[in-house]
Each structure stands twice: as C-alpha cells, then as structure tokens.
Amino acid sequence: MNSRHLIILMALSGAININAQRTVQTLKNGWEFCRGDSFNESVSQKVTVPHDWAIYGPFDRKHDLQVVAVEQNGEAEATEKTGRTGGLPFIGKGIYRTVFEVPDTTSRTITLVFDGVMSNADVTLNGKKVISWPYGYNSFYAVVDGIAVPGENYLEVACENKDGQSRWYPGAGIYRNVHVVNTDKIHIPTWGTFVTTPVVTKEYASISLTMDIEGTYNRQNIRVETVILNPQGKEVAKASNVFCARGQEFTQNFLVNDPDLWSPRNPELYTAKTTLSVDGKDVDEYETRFGIRSLAYVPEKGFFLNGEPIKFKGVCNHHDLGPLGAAVNKSALRHQLDLLKDMGVNAIRTSHNMPAPELVELCDEMGLMMMVEPFDDWGFRPKSPNGYGAVFNEWADKDVSNMVRHYRNNPSVVMWSIGNEVPSQWGEPGINELMRLRNTVRQLDPTRPITCGMDQVGEGAVIDNGFAAALDIPGFNYKPQLYDKFYEKLPNRLILGSETASTVSSRGQYFFPIEFKDHNVVLHEGNQSNSYDNESCSWSNTPDLDFARDDDHDWCIGQFVWTGFDYLGEPSPYDTDAWPSHSSVFGIIDLASLPKDRYYLYRSKWNDESPTLHILPHWNWKGREDEITPVFVYTSYPKAELFINGKSQGMREKNDSTVYNRYRLMWMDTRYEPGEVRVVAYDNDGHAVAEKTIKTAGKPHHLVAIPNRTSLTANGEDLSYITIQVADKDGNIIPTDNRRVKFKVSGAGTFEATANGDPTSLLPFQNPEMDLFSGAATAIVRSSNSEGTLIFTASAPGVKPVTTTIEVK
Structure with a gap:
C-alpha cells in the first residue's frame, strides 16, 4: 500500500502545537476504504479523510425504515417513519487503512487522536487492537507506546452503524480528522x-x-x-x-x-x-x-458576560453540512457561522452531540458562545434500540469526561448540557442518571453551569420530581407559554429556552389563505411548509412568542432556535409515510445554505449592528390576479408604508395588539397585480430611512451566479458557495423557475457538491447538475492545492449560460 501522504497541521483546538519537541501529523490522504466486514483490496477505494461514505447515496425509502411512536412528539401509536434518518445508506460496516511513519520511538510517546468516527470504532495498529469507542460523535485517543514502531506503521479503523441507531442522519465512517501526536516520554498529555x-x-x-x-x-x-x-x-x-x-x-x-x-x-x-x-x-x-472572560448567571436578573447583561440569541445545529454530509470541513463550518452571525446569532447549541473541534475553534475566533451537549438518550427507557441508551451505563462517564476535558479551555463554551428530552425525566432512575452526569461534569469543570433540554412538564415530571431543580439552569423545549409557572415553582429563578420555535417552512413556498398555526400541524400538497412563517409542529410555536418572553423578562436568559440550518433526516411534519421527504424544514437556512424568509425575521430582531428590510412573498403569481395575497415586511425599523404599483396600501407600525404585530408588519388584505411592490421604512421620528422594491419578473433570459467568496486559499480544502438563479433581460430574478442547471469547473479547483434546499429532491449531491427550487440552487466548488484561477460555468436549456471566476492563491 503506497500511503505515505502525511500533512502536518496544527489541528487540535485549544491545546496543541508543533515544535521541535512535539509533532502532530494529520492523516488526510493515503487512505483506502472498503465497505463490509472484511477488507477486500480488489474493491477498495482511495479516499481522503474526513470521509462520509453514506452521503453518496442513493436516496431510498428503504434505508433505515422505522416503525416507531415518537414519544417526544406526543405519539401513542407506532407508524411507519420514512426519511427519518435521511433516506441515505449509512447502516453497515466499513474498514479504513493507511500507513504513517514515525521517525523514532526511543524515549518517545505516540498518541493516536480521533476527532470522531461514526461509529463503534475498532482501531488496530500493526495488527494489534489498541482501542474501541462506540459513540460516533465523541473524540477519543489511545497511547500506542510499545505498538508503534520506527518507520512504517499500519493503521486500520473498522466502524459500524446499526439499524435503529439514530433519529436523524448521523453520517458514516471516519468523518472527522485523525492525528498522530509524537512527544517525549515526559509530556503534557492530550487535553492535559x-x-x-x-x-x-x-x-x-x-x-x-x-x-x-x-x-x-x-x-x-x-x-x-x-x-x-x-x-x-x-x-x-x-x-x-x-x-x-x-x-x-x-x-x-x-x-x-x-x-x-x-x-x-x-x-x-x-x-x-x-x-x-x-x-x-x-x-x-x-x-x-x-480567553479571559467572566460568566455570571444571576437569579432573577439573567446572564452576565464580563459584567454586562446579555441574552442568548442562539440556534441549535446538527452536525451535518447539508450536501457535504457529515465529513467535517472548516471552510463549510465558517460559511455557516458567517450566515448565522449576520442574522445576529451569538450562540450555538451542539444538538445533540459533541462538536467537531474545528467548530469550537471557529466559535472561539468568531465570538459565538456555545452550549456543548453530548447526547439525547440516557440508559433508562432509551429512545432508539441501538441509540446511545444501549451503551449509556458503561460509557456515559467516559464520553462526558472526554467532552469536558476537550473543551473546557475554550472561551466560547459558556454552558454544558447533559442531555435532551430524555424519557428519564420521569421517575427516580432519571434523577439518578442526572446526578451521575452532573457530578462527572462538576468534578472536571466547576466554572460553568449545567443544563438539560426538558420537555416533560406534566404532573409528576421535571417541575415536581426535583429533576429541573437539580440543574443549574433549567432548559425548556417549546414551553414559552408556561415560563411564568416554571419561574414561580423552581428555585433557580432563571429560565432558558433550550429549544424554541420549531417553526416549519420551505424556502420560497407560499400557501393561501394565511393563518397562524401554533401547536397545529399543517400539511400541504408536495410535502412543503409555508414560507410565511406561520406554521409549526404540534409541540411548538412561531418565533414571535419566544421573542416576547425574552423581551419581557430579565429572568428569561434567551433561546436556542430549532434549528439554524435544515439537516438530513427528521422531515417533520412529513415523516409518516411521506417519502420522498428526507430532510427537515425546521431550519432558518435551508439545506443549500440559502436563507429562508424567516432568516430576516430573526435578523430584524437580533442584528443590532445592521438594519433589516425584507419583503415577502415574491411577486410572480400568474393566475392569482386580484386574489388576496398578503404582504409581510420583516424590518428592524418601527414602521413602514407599502405601495403596489405606486398606490399606498397604508402604514403599518409595530404594536402590541397581537404578539405577531409586535414583530412583523403585515398587510393581510392586499391583492395581487403584476408590477412593483415597494416598501418605505420610517424611524420613530417619522423620517423615511430606507426602502426596498421587488418586481414581477419577465421571461427567462440568463443565469446568474453569485459566489459567496471570490478568493480561496490554495490548500485543497477551501470552498466557495455559488448561488445559481434565472433572471429576465432586465436582471430581475425569477423565483418560480425550477429548470435543471448543469455545472462545469476547470482551472484551479474542482466541483464539490450541489443542493437546492428542496426536502423532497432525490437528485444526488455529487453530480454537477441540480434542479432549481423556488428559483435557486447552490453549487459548491473546492480550491486546488495550486494557485491559479478557478473557472465556473452554469448552463441550462432556454437561457444564456453564466461564467464566473474565483482566484485561488
């Protein structure tokens, strides 16, 4: 095997460097991979790690088909769940092999560090087993002194995903980085x-x-x-x-x-x-x-950072990167965080898993606070037959210890979570498990508070049985209407929205008439949800109620929205025999990294550095002439006037008549007529300060390509996300055009993946073509290792193609 390609990087967040006394090799290239129980060189593939074998598909209804009652959703009877784990073939075994070199083992200690292997990893070095680790989301390491030898060392990693292992798409394989740390015998150990x-x-x-x-x-x-x-x-x-x-x-x-x-x-x-x-x-x-910073969680007054009050304006995120799958890529993570920061987000909850080290490192650098969470299943009454509950009793202390030791130096981490919606919220066994986890965390880090996402608040549950009171910060999922009750009953005198909203929407999909539907599932033809941001699942609500609770009470310390991005799996409310739905619609940003309208509702409330003015819906409704088509405006300004083809539709001002009027400007009786919609925003003194216009587009004329970055680093890993749309001859974007677009990349880079944000699309992410959805799709390109110009071309029948260039240097 010719696998001596070693990249030496500073790769472990918070605590490792490279110098004469210590080296870190990150094993990226030179891996061979084979699916199955044994390694077969005749069918093996050369791969680069991080690697997710399942993201290549194909999508299929049969993959991990589950018949289950989702207790967290209030279901009493088991039903057939399709797409629950993304409809991708992640179940099964795989084996990875590579070779790395060690110059000398005399007076040296060699440590293998794995940022994450999905899952049930068995690690063998030079034919000797060195460690097993069942949980795929955790980082782990093994000291291999006496096994590592001078010269070539043969590393093999076997892993296996099982049926009923997950409730969302977990990925498969060595999806995070692997490092070889070479130190003197006398040394500071990993996370030491x-x-x-x-x-x-x-x-x-x-x-x-x-x-x-x-x-x-x-x-x-x-x-x-x-x-x-x-x-x-x-x-x-x-x-x-x-x-x-x-x-x-x-x-x-x-x-x-x-x-x-x-x-x-x-x-x-x-x-x-x-x-x-x-x-x-x-x-x-x-x-x-x-980082140097102080944390204070003050009963009745809220959360203080460096002595200043601050609310958590947070989102929950799963670990997948949409069309890239679970394979970690720092450039993709940065792109996600850039979008969230522009929305005004200041905090991330790693739900429901330990994060990649690169994510925590970026949050340190970009100023995003973190709630780090290990799992959402304990040992008592586990949620999934092969989920974390199956190994909890043996492994929970080890996993939580690794998590805390790994990330307790990171200033972005301001809170630990020890679980989410565990069935253990009822009864004595659950309290015992809670105390066990709480004590493990406190022994390793007494400086940060401990929370848990709770949803069981009925008689005899967390409010009454001591569960919530045993936490430093009680975190509640989707219960803003009950916060006052919790606040009065619990001794903590602080409330956190550990999961909020679960509003469902599909980007650019609008359904009439418009009714606000908190706690009421609405199903539409085509398995899409309304982008008027007025629908939520049976357990949840629209964003407005959570905004109001945070605004009205110091003791509400903020929220973590479910979710920042759509993710693979959990396609609620289309998870019951609703194939081809295979990804969530909870996200504020879709699977293609394109913001939904809801993005601007949150931005108007959370971004206090840059103003927001956004109009919805689009204004291309052939066949709806003279029908009621409400217009919403999401803005940071207090009031605005709406015009349709120059005629005023009246002024709207934010007020307390309903919780929705408090945060949205709404014209509920406007009627569609082709032409121009214009909104003029005013400040509190009545001065016109901003305006925005949308127009009915004409015939399709040409493609438009907008890269998020026009300069990349020549490291073979940097990414640019290119938004593809169709415009008329005057440049007006056509938001209803869904034609298929083909992509070509040449020069100093390669095509990486594509997506359109449609939760029902079964087109593979890796093929250089994609149907537009609501008029848009995303193409992702990767830099080469050499400097030069990356040339990207998009073409489609009936419209002029577009070419754009990106400098790689």
Whole structure:
C-alpha cells in the first residue's frame, strides 16, 4: 500500500502545537476504504479523510425504515417513519487503512487522536487492537507506546452503524480528522491543561493554569515555564517553577493587567505556552489557547458576560453540512457561522452531540458562545434500540469526561448540557442518571453551569420530581407559554429556552389563505411548509412568542432556535409515510445554505449592528390576479408604508395588539397585480430611512451566479458557495423557475457538491447538475492545492449560460 501522504497541521483546538519537541501529523490522504466486514483490496477505494461514505447515496425509502411512536412528539401509536434518518445508506460496516511513519520511538510517546468516527470504532495498529469507542460523535485517543514502531506503521479503523441507531442522519465512517501526536516520554498529555480566570476586571485578571504531566519518575524534578501571550502575540505574564513529580497535577498562577476580554463583539484570544525541561533540556512544549472572560448567571436578573447583561440569541445545529454530509470541513463550518452571525446569532447549541473541534475553534475566533451537549438518550427507557441508551451505563462517564476535558479551555463554551428530552425525566432512575452526569461534569469543570433540554412538564415530571431543580439552569423545549409557572415553582429563578420555535417552512413556498398555526400541524400538497412563517409542529410555536418572553423578562436568559440550518433526516411534519421527504424544514437556512424568509425575521430582531428590510412573498403569481395575497415586511425599523404599483396600501407600525404585530408588519388584505411592490421604512421620528422594491419578473433570459467568496486559499480544502438563479433581460430574478442547471469547473479547483434546499429532491449531491427550487440552487466548488484561477460555468436549456471566476492563491 503506497500511503505515505502525511500533512502536518496544527489541528487540535485549544491545546496543541508543533515544535521541535512535539509533532502532530494529520492523516488526510493515503487512505483506502472498503465497505463490509472484511477488507477486500480488489474493491477498495482511495479516499481522503474526513470521509462520509453514506452521503453518496442513493436516496431510498428503504434505508433505515422505522416503525416507531415518537414519544417526544406526543405519539401513542407506532407508524411507519420514512426519511427519518435521511433516506441515505449509512447502516453497515466499513474498514479504513493507511500507513504513517514515525521517525523514532526511543524515549518517545505516540498518541493516536480521533476527532470522531461514526461509529463503534475498532482501531488496530500493526495488527494489534489498541482501542474501541462506540459513540460516533465523541473524540477519543489511545497511547500506542510499545505498538508503534520506527518507520512504517499500519493503521486500520473498522466502524459500524446499526439499524435503529439514530433519529436523524448521523453520517458514516471516519468523518472527522485523525492525528498522530509524537512527544517525549515526559509530556503534557492530550487535553492535559485546564485554564480558569478566577478574577476578571477591566483593570486586571487572574489566570490559573492546571496541567497533567506524564512520563515522570517518582521525585523527578521538572522545570515548568509558561508564558502568557496576548492576542497580538506579546508576552504579558510569565512563570517558571520546579515540579517534583509525585503523580499530582501542577498549577501555575498569573496576573494580566489591562486584559482584552473575550466577548461576541471582541473575541480576543490569549495563549499559554508551556515548556517542560529536564536537566536544562526542553522536552515538551504545549500551547493552550484561552480567553479571559467572566460568566455570571444571576437569579432573577439573567446572564452576565464580563459584567454586562446579555441574552442568548442562539440556534441549535446538527452536525451535518447539508450536501457535504457529515465529513467535517472548516471552510463549510465558517460559511455557516458567517450566515448565522449576520442574522445576529451569538450562540450555538451542539444538538445533540459533541462538536467537531474545528467548530469550537471557529466559535472561539468568531465570538459565538456555545452550549456543548453530548447526547439525547440516557440508559433508562432509551429512545432508539441501538441509540446511545444501549451503551449509556458503561460509557456515559467516559464520553462526558472526554467532552469536558476537550473543551473546557475554550472561551466560547459558556454552558454544558447533559442531555435532551430524555424519557428519564420521569421517575427516580432519571434523577439518578442526572446526578451521575452532573457530578462527572462538576468534578472536571466547576466554572460553568449545567443544563438539560426538558420537555416533560406534566404532573409528576421535571417541575415536581426535583429533576429541573437539580440543574443549574433549567432548559425548556417549546414551553414559552408556561415560563411564568416554571419561574414561580423552581428555585433557580432563571429560565432558558433550550429549544424554541420549531417553526416549519420551505424556502420560497407560499400557501393561501394565511393563518397562524401554533401547536397545529399543517400539511400541504408536495410535502412543503409555508414560507410565511406561520406554521409549526404540534409541540411548538412561531418565533414571535419566544421573542416576547425574552423581551419581557430579565429572568428569561434567551433561546436556542430549532434549528439554524435544515439537516438530513427528521422531515417533520412529513415523516409518516411521506417519502420522498428526507430532510427537515425546521431550519432558518435551508439545506443549500440559502436563507429562508424567516432568516430576516430573526435578523430584524437580533442584528443590532445592521438594519433589516425584507419583503415577502415574491411577486410572480400568474393566475392569482386580484386574489388576496398578503404582504409581510420583516424590518428592524418601527414602521413602514407599502405601495403596489405606486398606490399606498397604508402604514403599518409595530404594536402590541397581537404578539405577531409586535414583530412583523403585515398587510393581510392586499391583492395581487403584476408590477412593483415597494416598501418605505420610517424611524420613530417619522423620517423615511430606507426602502426596498421587488418586481414581477419577465421571461427567462440568463443565469446568474453569485459566489459567496471570490478568493480561496490554495490548500485543497477551501470552498466557495455559488448561488445559481434565472433572471429576465432586465436582471430581475425569477423565483418560480425550477429548470435543471448543469455545472462545469476547470482551472484551479474542482466541483464539490450541489443542493437546492428542496426536502423532497432525490437528485444526488455529487453530480454537477441540480434542479432549481423556488428559483435557486447552490453549487459548491473546492480550491486546488495550486494557485491559479478557478473557472465556473452554469448552463441550462432556454437561457444564456453564466461564467464566473474565483482566484485561488
């Protein structure tokens, strides 16, 4: 096997670097992969890791077909669930093989670090089994001293996904990065430091750095020197001490004057660079990235960051990257976070799984707070036959320990969650499980509060049985109408919306007449949901009620919307024998990374740095002439006047007549006539401050291609998302055009994937063609390893093609 392609990167968030004493090899290229129980070289494939074998499809109704009653949705009878895990072939076994080189093992420790393998991983090195890890979302590692040899080392990773393992699309294979860490025998181990900031003021901050040191001998003296570097790389504090090894932890303390405090607006990052020396010789160097910030959860008053009150304007996200599947890509993650930050999001909940290290690293850098969560199934009354409940009793402490140790240095992480909607919310076994998890987290990190997403609030459940009171922060899913009751009964005196809204909508799909349907499932022809943002599932509500609770009470500390992005699987409300529905419509942004109208409703409320003015629906309704076609405006301005073909439809002002009028401007009786819709927005003093216009488009004329980035890095991994639409001869976008478009990429890059956001589309993501949905689709292109120009062309019958270029450098 010719697999000696090693990329050396700084790849582990928060705590690892590369220097003369320590190297990290990230094993990306040179892998061979085979489906099945045994490795067959004649049918194996050469793949790059991260790799998701199932995303290539094909979609099929038969994949993981489940007959189940979803207790969390209030179902009492089992029904046939189609598309529940995305309709993709993720079930089965696979084997990966590669070779890596170790220069020397004398006086060295070799550690294999896996950011995530989906799932039931068995790792073998040089024919010897070194570790097994069942949970696919967690990072794990194995020290392979005595097994690793100088020269070539043969690594094999077998994994298996089982029937009934998941409630959404989990991905398959080695879908996150793999690293080989080479250190001296005396070293700081993986995730071996813990930084806290006990005192934080604007004038100074105290810093405590606790570390494990391994490979020592009894009574051996080790010189430990740590310098603290500020965000500009300047040394601002230093400590040098002798550690007498007796198996204990070692702690150093520092004072930093005039600290740059980490916050969403100013995500300033410090580095603690620790060097271990023995007899005057440096043997290890370890970098711990951290932020200086204070957290305070004040009963009745809310959440304070660095002494300033702040609400969580958060979203929940599954781990898949839409058409890229579960295979992690930092550029794709950054693209998601860029879209969310523009919407005004300041927090992410990793629901319901440990995140990729790259996501946490980006949240540190971009200023997004995080609720990190491990799983949504405990051992008592598990939700799925082969879900996490099947391994909870044996593995929960190990998994939670890895999660906390991995991410407790990251300043973005401000809260731990220990579960979500677990059936264990009822009865004594659940309280025992809660206390077990709570104690594990607190032992490893006493600085952050613990929450859990709860949905069972009936008699004898979490409010009455002590479950909610045992949490630092009670998190509730879809219960804003009951917050006052919870607040009065619970001792915590704080309420968090751990999951909110679950509004359902399909991008650019509008259904008439318009009725607001909180807690009432509405089904439409074609298995789509209304983009007027007026529909939700039986357990949930539209965004407006959650906005009001946050606005009206300090003790409501904010929310995490379900979800930021559509994801593969869980196609509620079209999950019961409703194939080909295979992806969710909960997202504020669709599977193709295209914002829905709802994006602008949240933006108008959450983005306080840039104004919002958005009109819906589109104005292309052939056959609806003179029929009532309501117009909504989502805006950060307090009032606006609407004009149709120059005729005023009246002024609307945000008011408290209904919770919907408080956040939306709505003209419910307007009638469609082709032409122009114009809205003029006014400030509180009555001054016209902004306007926007949409027009009825003419005949299709040409394609339009808009890349989110026109310059990429020549690293073979950077991505650009290109939006494809059809326009008339005057450039007006045609939002109803659904023709098929073909893509071609040449030059310094390749075609990666495509999607259109239609939850019923069965076209493969990897083929360079896609039907437009509601007038748009996305093509994703990848940079090459060489500098040059990437040339992208889109073509379709009946319209002029479009070519755009992207510089790769």
